[in-house]
Amino acid sequence: MTTTRTDPNASGGAAYNAFLAMCPSRLLLERISNKWVVLVLCALGGDADKAPDVPAAPTAMRYSELARLLSGVSQKMLTQTLRSLERDGLLTRTVTPTVPVTVTYELTDLGLSLHRVVRRLREWAQSHMDDVLAHREEYDART
Known part of the structure; x- marks a missing residue:
């Protein structure tokens, strides 16, 4: 085509x-430029409590852990995000037959390769937010 x-x-x-x-x-x-996708990849990549200069260690997480970590995400949005990432081969969903059933999510090798990219994007956004806010304020004052 x-x-x-x-x-x-x-x-x-x-x-x-x-x-x-x-x-x-x-x-x-x-799909991958969605904020929830970026945050899920960063969470599963082990970035949640790391300083920018500390290497991340990928981790498996339960749905409830992700929901707590991603403040403001709705259950529907988190479920849709996880399903789309699984469909694209970026994460795996593992069901363990316990009582209650345990479901964990973990990045695949493909997901880890994307994580390295989006981690930098998240770091850039966090470190340049003050600059962006100052420019917005300046722009709004002119218009």
């Missing part, structure tokens, strides 16, 4: 171009 790929022989497989409207990689960008 010419609207979704560039030259498929260039890299030995499909070469996607997110600048094209119907490219599947554009849809993937839309």
Whole structure:
């Protein structure tokens, strides 16, 4: 399909171009740029209580742990986010037959590779928030 790929022989497989409207990689960008996706990846990547310069250690977490950690996320949104990440192969869902049943989520190798990218995005947002707020205030004063 010419609207979704560039030259498929260039890299030995499909070469996607997110600048094209119907490219599947554009849809993937839309999904992974969601704030809840970024925060779930960072939580499962072990970033929740780490300073930016401390290496993260990936961790398995239960649904209730994620819900507590991600302040403000609704049950519906967290469930949808976890399902979409599982569908895309970014995390695994493990059910342990206990009473009650224990369900844990953990990043896959693919999820860990994306975690390394979104961790930097989260760090940038946190460290530059004061600058952004100052620019917003300045902009709003002009308009």
